[in-house]
Amino acid sequence: MSLLEILKHPDPRLRKKSVTVESVTDAVRQLVDDMFETMYAAPGIGLASTQVNDSRSVVVIDISEDRGQPLCLINPKITDSSGEAAHEEGCLSVPGIYENVTRAEEVTVEALNRDGDHFELKTDGVLAVCIQHELEHLDGKLFVDHLSRLKQQRIRKKMEKQRRETM
Ligand code: NI
Numbered sequence: 001m002s003l004l005e006i007l008k009h010p011d012p013r014l015r016k017k018s019v020t021v022e023s024v025t026d027a028v029r030q031l032v033d034d035m036f037e038t039m040y041a042a043p044g045i046g047l048a049s050t051q052v053n054d055s056r057s058v059v060v061i062d063i064s065e066d067r068g069q070p071l072c073l074i075n076p077k078i079t080d081s082s083g084e085a086a087h088e089e090g091c092l093s094v095p096g097i098y099e100n101v102t103r104a105e106e107v108t109v110e111a112l113n114r115d116g117d118h119f120e121l122k123t124d125g126v127l128a129v130c131i132q133h134e135l136e137h138l139d140g141k142l143f144v145d146h147l148s149r150l151k152q153q154r155i156r157k158k159m160e161k162q163r164r165e166t167m
Helices: 026-041 125-138 149-166
Strands: 046-048 058-061 071-082 085-089 099-103 106-112 118-124
Touching: 026 046, 026 058, 026 071, 046 125, 058 125, 071 125, 085 125, 099 125, 106 125, 118 125
Parallel strands: none
Antiparallel strands: 046 058, 058 071, 071 106, 085 099, 106 118
């Protein structure tokens, strides 16, 4: 396994849309494993392939306290959603920024697992927030896109400053 580089906002590659995985091969499983390792090391509770500059549609999530409940979603699609709730979110691609975002309270998601088997999951709470956040990455969207234009400009400036300071 290996650690992957996580792209940081405003990297334009974070705006690319992912493509459907045709079949879950060993190469895809390698990506899944590397993404889990990268997410746990960061540390974070979710990571989308777009964030590690890979166009294959893959999301990894683990919201458990003991980091022992890995959830892998390949070609995920939200098929149903209901309600509305605001939660504070952060993102490994937008370090140090935490803002409230309003999303659906409950979602149903369909995906393939690491073995290539189809499954459906209906969930709410933090997991529902995380699934919606990560799936947006696959569409080239970031959670900051939900904020006001003024806040987005401030965040962008902050990110550009961080980048200059670490170069
Ligand atoms: Ni994110």
